[in-house]
Amino acid sequence: MMRTRPLKVALLGCGVVGSEVARIMTTHADDLAARIGAPVELAGVAVRRPSKVREGIDPSLVTTDATALVKRGDLDVVVEVIGGIEPARTLITTAFEHGASVVSANKALLAQDGAALHAAAGEHDKDLYYEAAVAGAIPLIRPLRESLAGDKVNRVLGIVNGTTNFILDKMDSTGAGYQEALDEATALGYAEADPTADVEGFDAAAKAAILAGIAFHTRVRLDDVYREGMTEVTAADFASAKEMGCTIKLLAICERAEDGESVSARVHPAMIPLSHPLASVRGAYNAVFVESDASGQLMFYGPGAGGAPTASAVLGDIVAVCRNRLSGSTGPGESSYAALPVSGMGDVVTRYHISLDVADKPGVLAQVATVFAEHGVSIDTVRQQGKDGEASLVVVTHRASDASLTGTVEALRSLDTVRGVASIMRVEGE
Amino acid sequence: MMRTRPLKVALLGCGVVGSEVARIMTTHADDLAARIGAPVELAGVAVRRPSKVREGIDPSLVTTDATALVKRGDLDVVVEVIGGIEPARTLITTAFEHGASVVSANKALLAQDGAALHAAAGEHDKDLYYEAAVAGAIPLIRPLRESLAGDKVNRVLGIVNGTTNFILDKMDSTGAGYQEALDEATALGYAEADPTADVEGFDAAAKAAILAGIAFHTRVRLDDVYREGMTEVTAADFASAKEMGCTIKLLAICERAEDGESVSARVHPAMIPLSHPLASVRGAYNAVFVESDASGQLMFYGPGAGGAPTASAVLGDIVAVCRNRLSGSTGPGESSYAALPVSGMGDVVTRYHISLDVADKPGVLAQVATVFAEHGVSIDTVRQQGKDGEASLVVVTHRASDASLTGTVEALRSLDTVRGVASIMRVEGE
Known part of the structure; x- marks a missing residue:
């Protein structure tokens, strides 16, 4: 039954993920062959530093000429684990031109150029x-694209960045400030020396674009994703969250509008109730909540990064692509037929938690409440705490559009009695 | 691009799940056509009671002759949602013989005859x-079979029966006894009039057999699954669990032995730590924890039953099978190449929580400890509480084989000073 000609796999990049893919391909060769129906062999490895010793990889397979490798013409699968836009993009399209299928772990490239690559x-x-x-080893693309292919996804709500979840979890459990928690994450290797991509939400935004595109059968580009980092979340915000029975997470949220006529994607810190399954996602773990018409609420949880988990996801794709090669078919490609408009942030509707510093004198609450009412933002709860002529006012709203909330906040700032807007945070997951 | 001849789907059974499948096929016809690449049409519906009014289903499609339907020869997909062994089994094989692929929701049949059907x-x-x-809408078969195809699964640990989870959750949160919680589950429609299949673990055992087979690439039959129901779990057991920082769940556990040379599958109530993600699975929800070499710990969570969630899973399969038909390929079939031996319960290794009623006099603890030692079962903690000449002794062991534990308990029962063994419960998820 088993075909004897091996399927040829080339690796572009041999860092943390690539070396683990190569290791598993070697140590689990028999299992992979049985599961695919033919042996797979490592046919080449493109690297930048050829002199580095790579345990378990035949040095004769190593090359610095990635372009020549993908042009060989005898490759079945090219695995791109270089990251970044170029040369990854050109190498992938060159691989297609020369007859190979591609497995990639490149969220930035797919979020930016997914349509062209597809x-x-x-x-x-x-x-x-x-x-x-997206989210390392957690199966998400395949369940969204295949398992839920007969359902209508309304919302994808996820913790898709382990670094920021580690930092926020630390702030929540120890009362630490942002900088202190970041320092610990860096010391433990959970944050990179330059943590910008993580803490400013760029990484999560790329994943949100990919997830939204698949969930809604609509092209969603990275530029379509509203992005707000978590560097301004304070210990005081966590204290406010606790008072509401909430915690704070950096969430990627892909939503179908209530009328079903548009979709949106956004990344920002938000309060979520402690009773929500995402609230108990600890440390550097990731979890994604998917809400659909028929299947209701599903959650997928696991390690969102790391060499071995990411390699597991890459290998699952290698097996699938190899099976497709053997049967002469291809798996589902891009599905963008719905082509729904992607709303800007102003149209996004959610709830808000607003902390104001106000003068502690009669009539202030009435003034503030009037501003909310004038902008069509309905107040759910309000709590005032006064001391020495100053007071803090915490307002939690019902659902309102981001544009209405922004207008409200601008008007509040112009009130003499409002000394400052201490924080504004969205409330999700209810 | 779109092929115009529709793909033909026949439904065997039109109960809670079948009618929902038919409804979604009609209301979401355009989406399904776009996702598949060709329209799908409902070509026939086999039912037992043709006179029943079925909203949205053309009466001319309804037949009582399921055999004639599957023999038509022009069907692309036969959806079997009748349940039970016969006539489902014969109808499925007849459908294959007459050119159709099959989507089934029949756990009992697949657990018993999966190999022959494959x-x-x-x-x-x-x-x-x-x-x-398995587990309604939660994507599990596809992630295990495809996403983890390049990984090595070591354990699948899951809550796969919503009825029993509802009952145990109720006992945990209210202190109710088993019967009281069962009565509430029945009144709310979570338990059937005859709850045997759920509370005695038959339903979970069928799912365990299916999951173990896929996870370990080994045929695991229903008879291979050790099964213990949850009817004897008491409020006292929950009190004991709480003292240990645990709760009690009915778990389906599929494990690779530590030496990797065999596998096992079992269903029984067990204590799990409150910190384990499965501990917080509430009500009738299901969740399955998967531990693998490379991907570490993954969890899949969602509604494990119900018409709409189950229909979502069926429709995902219909889309996949239709895509395969269009490309002239088939998806991955049974993978049983590993053919590992399936161990009996005696070889299974875990921890135990044992409550003994003993005489409250000097030397009893020494006697009991000696019995454990003689059977090679190492004690982790022991707690004794005495009152009026009687005492209770709670022993928690380190990991030991079920056979050793059984031998220990037999020997304990023969001690004069042991008045009775109040309960024995396994401790999992650590």
Whole structure:
């Protein structure tokens, strides 16, 4: 039954993920062959530093010429784990042109150029798989694209960045401030020396674009994703959250509007109730909540990063692509037929927690409440605490559009009695 | 681009799940067509009571002759949602013989005859998909079979029966006894009039057999699954669990032995730590924890039953099978190449919580400890509480084989000073 010609896999990049893919391909060769129906062999490894010793990898396979590797013409699968836009993009399209299917873990590239890459794959009748690009080992792309193919997804709500979840979890459990928690994350290797991509939400925004595109069968580009980092979350915000029975998470939220006629994608810190399953996602773990018409609420939880978990996702894709090669078929490609408009942040509707510093004198609450009412933002609860002529006022609203809330806050700032807006945080997951 | 001949789908059974499948096929016809690449049409519905009014289903499609329906020869997909062994089994094999692929939600049949059904599908080069057979809408079969195809699964630990989870959750949160909680589950429609299949673990055992087979690439039959129901779990057991920082869940556990040379599958109530993600799975929800070499710990959570969630899983499979039909391929079939031996319960290794009623006099603890030592069962903690000449002794062991524990308990029962063994419960998830 088993075909003897091996399927040839080339690796572009041999860092933390690539070396683990190579290791598993070697140590689990028999299992992979049995599961695919043919042996797979490592046919080449493109690296930048060829002199580095790579345990378990035949040095004759190593090359610095990635372009020549993908042009060989005898490759079945090219695995791109370089990251970044170029040369990854050109290498992937060159691989398609020369007959290979592609497995990628490159969230930035897919979020920016997913449509063009899918088009290139389709033109050459090849597969483009990228389970590893979102939330490491957690199966998300395949469940959204295949398991839920007969359902209507309304919302994807997830913790998709382990670094920021580690920091926020630390702030929540110890009362530490942002900088202190970041320092610990850096010391433990959970945050990079330059943590910008994580803490400013760029990484999560790329994943949100990919998830929204698949969930809503609509092209969602990175530029379409509203992005707000978590560097301004304070210990005081956590104290406010606790008073509401909430914690704070950096969430990626992809939503279908209530009228179903548009979608949106956004990344920002938000309060979520402690009773929500995402609230108990600790440390560097990731979890994604998916709400659909028929299946209700599903959650997928696991390690969102790391060499071995990401390699597991890459290998699952390698097996799928190899099976497709053997049967002469391709898996599902891009599905963007719904082509729904992507709303800007102003149209997004949610709840808000607003802390104001106000003068502690009669009539202030009435003034503030009038501003909310004038902007059509309905107040759910309000709590005032006064001391020495100053007071803090905490307002939690019902659902309102971001544009209405922004207008409200601008008007509040112009009130003499409002000394300052201490914080504004969205409330999600209810 | 779109092929115009519709793909033909026949439904066997039109109860809670079947009617929801038919409804979604009608209301979401355009979405399904776009996702598949061709329209799908409902070509026939086999029922037992043709006179029943079925909203939204053309009466001319309804037949009582399921056999004639599956023999039509023009069907692309037969959806079996009848349940039970016969006539489902014969109808499925007949469907393969007459050119259709099959989507089934029938856990009992797949657990008992999965190998033969897969062989029949393979012989006719057709698909057999059954995501809906385990844990309703939660994607599990596809992630295990495809996403983790490049990984090595070591353990699957899950709450796969909503009825029993509802009952145990109620006992935990209210202190109710088993019967009281069962009565409430029945009144609310979470338990059937005859709850045997759920509370005695038969339903969970069928799911365990299916999951173990896929996870370990080994045939695991229903008879291979050790099964213990949860009817004897008491309020006192929950009190004991709480003292240990645990709760009690009915778990389906599929494990690779530590030496990797065998596997096992079992269903029984067990204590798990409150810190374990499965401990917070409430009400009738299901959740499955998967531990693998590379991906670490993954969890899949969602509604494990109900018409709409199960229909979502069925429709995901219909879309996949239809895509395969269009590309002239089939998805992954049975993978049983590993063919590992399936151990009996005696070889299973875990921890135990044992409550003994003993005479409150000097030397009893020494006697009891000696019995454990003689059987090679190492004690982790022991707690003694005495009153009026009687005492209770709670022993928590380190990991030991079920056979050693059974031998220990037999020997304890023969001690004069041991008045009775109040309860024995396994401790999992650590």
